[in-house]
Amino acid sequence: MTTSPHTQTSPADGxxxxxxxxxxxxxxxxxxxxxxxxxxxxxxxxQAESDISLAxxxxxVVLTDVPEGRVRVLELARGLQWEKSxxxxxxxxxxxxxxxxRAECSEDGRGSFVLITDAGRRSIEAAAPRxxxxxxxxxxxxxxxxxxxxxTAISERILGAMQGCPSLDPEN
Amino acid sequence: MTTSPHTQTSPADGxxxxxxxxxxxxxxxxxxxxxxxxxxxxxxxxQAESDISLAxxxxxVVLTDVPEGRVRVLELARGLQWEKSxxxxxxxxxxxxxxxxRAECSEDGRGSFVLITDAGRRSIEAAAPRxxxxxxxxxxxxxxxxxxxxxTAISERILGAMQGCPSLDPEN
DNA sequence: CCACTGTGGGTGACGTGTCAACCAATGGGG
DNA sequence: CCCCATTGGTTGACACGTCACCCACAGTGG
Numbered sequence: 001m002t003t004s005p006h007t008q009t010s011p012a013d014g015x016x017x018x019x020x021x022x023x024x025x026x027x028x029x030x031x032x033x034x035x036x037x038x039x040x041x042x043x044x045x046x047q048a049e050s051d052i053s054l055a056x057x058x059x060x061v062v063l064t065d066v067p068e069g070r071v072r073v074l075e076l077a078r079g080l081q082w083e084k085s086x087x088x089x090x091x092x093x094x095x096x097x098x099x100x101x102r103a104e105c106s107e108d109g110r111g112s113f114v115l116i117t118d119a120g121r122r123s124i125e126a127a128a129p130r131x132x133x134x135x136x137x138x139x140x141x142x143x144x145x146x147x148x149x150x151x152t153a154i155s156e157r158i159l160g161a162m163q164g165c166p167s168l169d170p171e172n
Numbered sequence: 173m174t175t176s177p178h179t180q181t182s183p184a185d186g187x188x189x190x191x192x193x194x195x196x197x198x199x200x201x202x203x204x205x206x207x208x209x210x211x212x213x214x215x216x217x218x219q220a221e222s223d224i225s226l227a228x229x230x231x232x233v234v235l236t237d238v239p240e241g242r243v244r245v246l247e248l249a250r251g252l253q254w255e256k257s258x259x260x261x262x263x264x265x266x267x268x269x270x271x272x273x274r275a276e277c278s279e280d281g282r283g284s285f286v287l288i289t290d291a292g293r294r295s296i297e298a299a300a301p302r303x304x305x306x307x308x309x310x311x312x313x314x315x316x317x318x319x320x321x322x323x324t325a326i327s328e329r330i331l332g333a334m335q336g337c338p339s340l341d342p343e344n
Numbered sequence: 345c346c347a348c349t350g351t352g353g354g355t356g357a358c359g360t361g362t363c364a365a366c367c368a369a370t371g372g373g374g
Numbered sequence: 375c376c377c378c379a380t381t382g383g384t385t386g387a388c389a390c391g392t393c394a395c396c397c398a399c400a401g402t403g404g
């Protein structure tokens with residue numbers, strides 16, 4: 001659906017593109033749909049059953065993971081692999097909804113701490129169990145333990161291929 | 173990063189959640205990052221090297237795939253698995269940018285056709301080769317052919333588990 | 345002490361996605 | 375034939391992401 005030669009153009013630029021063969025085509029389509037369905041379901045569920053979004057959830061997870069529930073913004077950005085701009089916007093919204101709070105950083109005048117509020121802690125504790133349950137139901141339960149092992153290797157391979165990529169990776 | 177018992181609460185509601193064990197935890201985190209990195213790269217590349225977005229691309233692919241480059245909106249929605257609202261908004265933007273056009277449907281008074289313009293065809297033909305190339309580089313090249321087979325089975329399994337889900341699936 | 349570069353972080357504008365509500369045409373049943 | 379539920383599709387408000395730009399402070403070199 002995404003990458004076949006429907007258009008029979010021999011590209012004027014460089015080499016012929018290596019179009020996907022039918023099996024590859026099938027995997028790519030299936031993989032995309034799986035990804036899409038999976039986090040649509042996860043997002044909808046957490047949205048519907050609690051007062052936080054999936055994005056809120058992942059921020060709060062990091063905050064509950066560290067002692068004192070207090071992290072530097074940039075560390076958060078690295079942990080989540082989010083652009084700093086996205087994080088900044090999102091944190092602002094979370095502050096507005098009372099899930100987190102900010103504190104100045106004495107060691108570095110430009111730095112800033114984020115800390116989880118009691119309300120934030122309550123929200124994630126309420127959301128987590130049902131979320132894990134759904135991750136199990138949709139993701140782990142359908143797979144054999146062998147497939148879990150295989151998928152781990154596969155994900156690492158693909159991830160590895162992207163880390164050393166000369167590609168577009170603007171400042172985080 | 174997303175699903176462990178950082179918070180040692182025995183939930184007051186029903187049964188204990190089945191938290192993820194360390195291997196599962198690792199797979200889940202790796203999988204999420206892989207997904208995220210992968211389409212961030214794909215989106216950035218197509219955005220940077222052509223005048224269309226990844227979403228535009230997938231719409232245009234469907235349109236080049238059918239004879240006469242002309243599809244009913246709902247069929248498009250089913251093909252892409254997009255909510256009709258999202259599709260409607262997106263189509264409006266694409267019309268504004270001259271990538272597609274609309275036509276009335278004589279057989280069904282409320283229906284509407286979408287058709288690809290020459291500019292749209294030129295855009296996707298320009299974008300496709302580099303896009304496929306990147307899909308190969310990031311996704312297929314790192315995998316052995318055995319892993320391709322495994323991943324196909326895995327994706328189908330997970331997708332299958334979601335199809336028959338009693339979950340939240342509002343009108344498309 | 346002063347430039348100068350780099351880094352931590354925020355802002356505004358704009359494109360995109362979602363939800364809920366809406367509207368018009370359709371296709372049955374009575 | 376008319377009523378009415380369904381279907382195809384749009385709209386508006388709002389949450390979210392991204393890009394480009396900005397600003398304050400930090401850490402150098404001279």
